[in-house]
Amino acid sequence: MDVVGIGNLNWDRLLFTDKLAERGGESPINQIEESAGGSAYNTISWLSKYNLQLGFIGAVGKDPEAKSIFKNLIENDIDHSQIQKKPGRTGCAYSIVDSDGDRTLYTYGGVGSHIDYNKINQKYLTKPKLIHISSFLDQKGHKFTKKILETDNQFSYNPGPLCREQGLEKLKPILKKINILFLSKKELEDLTGDKTNKAHQKLLKIGVEKVVVTLGSQGSTVHTRQKSYKAPAKDIKIVDATGAGDAFAAGYIKAYINNKNPEKCLKEGNKIAAECLQKTGGSYKPKNDK
Structure with a gap:
């Protein structure tokens, strides 16, 4: 297994409108x-472009969704043997998307965090080159994430809304074990409470190995304890911003596990973003399903 994803598995419904309604x-x-959606799933689905061995750990209900x-998992050749039915x-x-590609998102966690750790095949937690984790929507999922991080592995993490909801102190036990942390510029500010160009240093001091920050039209950066790198974004017309950060993470991870240098990781991330x-939509679909 090259990469295993862990996170809330969702069924996404994207609603497109010319203009968002007022209150x-x-x-x-x-x-x-x-x-299919959820941050970690989106990333793993985009990684399927590269013909990697991929798997996912998650939980779903017993319903049509x-x-x-x-x-969707089968179409993307993602192993689903560790997805538990609850x-x-x-x-x-x-996700409500307007004509400029901006979106408003409403999420319902369902049984997404109800994963029984003891029922997971331990090879999934010891054999992959990298485990990519995204945030769950409740404390049950938060505790599960901490349990996963007790295993000996390389981890990337996309905390998403937890940056604002949990804050730096509550996330420290997780962050100190993360090799690659993916954040938007706004999430970096929310997490650290720092709007200066040195905000990333707080995360490096905690123990994060690489702080990767997406900057929208300004591209992306990666900060390590030794050096910072930056790569420009591609000049494109945006159709839908849903999942762009997740797609970026896929490109970065692909280059990372192939031992590419930081600048090449950023460039590959920007390309997939x-x-x-x-x-439209945040996940990747094979060409024969577009």
Whole structure:
């Protein structure tokens, strides 16, 4: 196994409109798309472009959405043997996207964090080159993440909204074991409470090995204890921003496990992010399914 993903598995519903409605208002929906989602799943799905050996650890309910998620996993050749079926509803996300590609996201965790650690095949936690983790939506998932980090492995982590909700002190036990931390510029500011160009230093001092920050149209940077690197973004027309950061992480991880230097990792991340931004939805679908 090259990379294993761990995170909340969702069934995403993307609603496209010309303009977001004001509070209490109404706006027509022009288009609806559905697919498997969740930050870690999005990243793993984009990694499937590279013909890697991929797997996923997660939990779904016993409902039609779970069946659709398994269908997407099979289409992307992602091993799903470690996805547990639980009583209850599969997590879901509703993303409302306007004509500029900006989005508003509403998420429901469902049973996504109800993973039984003792039922996981331990090869999944000891054999991959990297384990990529994204945030769960509750404390149960937070505790599960800490348990996973007790294993001997290389870890990348995308905390997403936990940067704002948990803050630096609560996330320290996790962050000190992370090799690659993926953040947007806003998430970096939320997490550290620092809007200066030295905010990343707080995370390096905790023990994070590489702090990777996406900067939108300004590209991306990676900070290590020795040096910082930057790569420019591609000049493109944005269709939908959903999952662009997750796609970036996929490109970066692919270059990283191939022992590429930091600048090449950033360039590959920017390349895949640009591809994601020019389509609808946050996950990758094989060409024969587009």
